[in-house]
Amino acid sequence: MKILFLCGSLEYQKDGVGDYTRKLAGELINQGNECKLVALMDKEILSDTVEFQEIDGVKMEVLRLPYENGFHQNIKSAKPWIDSFNPQWVSLQYVPFSFHHKGMPFGFHHALLPLVCNRNFHIMFHELWVGISIISPFKHKVLGFFQKYIAQKIIAKTKPKSITTTNILYNLVLQKAEINAMVLPLFSNIKKIKPDEIYFNLILTENKITDISSCIFVGVFGTIYPQANIESVLCELHDSKNKIQKIVFLHFGRVGTFGKKELERLEDHFIGMVKFISLGELPSDKISTILQKLDVGISCTPSQHVGKSGVFAAMKLHGINVEMSCGDVLPDYDTALQNQMPEFLNRPSEMWDVKYIAQQFLTTINSSNK
Secondary structure: OEEEEEEOOOOOOOOHHHHHHHHHHHHHHHOOOEEEEEEEEEOOOOOOEEEEEEEOOEEEEEEEEEHHHHHHHHHHHHHHHHHHHOOOEEEEEEOHHHHOOOOOOOOHHHHHHHHHOOOEEEEEEOOOOOOOOOOOOHHHHHHHHHHHHHHHHHHHHHOOOEEEEOOHHHHHHHHHOOOOOEEOOOOOOOOOOOOOHHHHHHHHHHOOOOOHHHEEEEEEEOOOOOOOOHHHHHHHHHHHOOOOOEEEEEEEOOOOHHHHHHHHHHHHHOOOOEEEEEEEOOOHHHHHHHHHHOOEEEEOOOHHHHHHOHHHHHHHHOOOEEEEOOOOOOOOOHHHHHHHHHHHHOOOHHHHOHHHHHHHHHHHHHHHOO
């Protein structure tokens, strides 16, 4: 099957949706499909660029178009390239802010029509619109009104045969807007491989940890956001642990400015109770090793949004017990979320792998084409 992916940017590790799209396309190619990618609004280039990008040893052809030109001109420029490929499916990886700096890509539906006319069209909603709850700030509700209008226009005009989103909350919001979608969560951005015992033992030695049987290894992977309440999770773990056990807290990945200060604060707060180790940014094989050594992972993503977190998926793929550090209060959706989330969170570890999600992607679009 020939599949064309449309997204905002395809600069390596500069755009999460771009990284996701590249990895999904790579796995689909591995499974015998042909895939090409188009970055419709790429901020990292100055002119139209055709290049080959690689992920996990798989090369794919991509067209990158500069943000400054605007999506109307870029889609016109992309059409001949896309027509020459003649895909059976066009998949739009949608984030409002990818296509307009204020998240207001008015006219996007008109611009898209020449690309999707007479082709099967799929939309993946990575983001929806703001102001989704009755308790949302008025400003967000106003902005969200227009963002929702744009999304509905895209659907009404392009008539996609398949619509997916990453999490149960977004699916509930789409249902409320009378948009039928399926949940296709993100996959792990870290492949599970055989752990590097030498590397992990070096960490233990450098931090003077001699008896790992007496330790509970707790970890946070990536950015720590202000809403994350890591302190409460550590307090619960400390209160519940056996007296002879010691908590070792590992942070790895990009921490962010706030996260660096928060780790310093937590280390002072838990002095004598928790051993803190910061490993910084690591290659994926080292991350896989650390994940497999953790007893508990802490998610810094609000619990309702975990389906859109590659970090959460990585922890689940590696078989870790994941504790939630935060969650939003959403009175319009809380009951439905409480009913649906347990099954979603307890999916088997293999269901968080890119191979499984790629197969689900194909199943979803094929079933919608019957």
